Amino acid sequence: MGTTFVLAQFPPSRQLLLRLRPAGTGPTEEQREKGWFRVRFVGRGGDQRVLTEVAGGDPGYGETSKMLAESALCLANDALPDTAGQVTTAVAMGDALRARLEKAGISFRVLERVRERG
Numbered sequence: 001m002g003t004t005f006v007l008a009q010f011p012p013s014r015q016l017l018l019r020l021r022p023a024g025t026g027p028t029e030e031q032r033e034k035g036w037f038r039v040r041f042v043g044r045g046g047d048q049r050v051l052t053e054v055a056g057g058d059p060g061y062g063e064t065s066k067m068l069a070e071s072a073l074c075l076a077n078d079a080l081p082d083t084a085g086q087v088t089t090a091v092a093m094g095d096a097l098r099a100r101l102e103k104a105g106i107s108f109r110v111l112e113r114v115r116e117r118g
Helices: 002-007 011-020 029-034 062-077 089-103
Strands: 036-045 048-057 107-115
Touching: 002 011, 048 062, 062 089, 089 107
Parallel strands: none
Antiparallel strands: 036 048, 048 107
């Protein structure tokens, strides 16, 4: 992937890459409708371990655009926590963004919560 990125910076190799994969040759609408993703995260803090899952439709087109649009709407319209500096999306928008994304069809679930012994 890194090599492709570097090659795309130079006109001759960029033209070659465009011939290999011309614009507009992505997945069809039918293929995108069948696409989906499911990602699991393990978080540890204090004496707890939490296993969560985020899932939705086609991540390359549909869900990415939902995430970007809902993030913009959240920043523009929702009451958000006071933060300063460079923060993560979760710190900046937290529950407000999660609620918007769930309403847009992306699911968030806690699968397991375990108290670990230290």
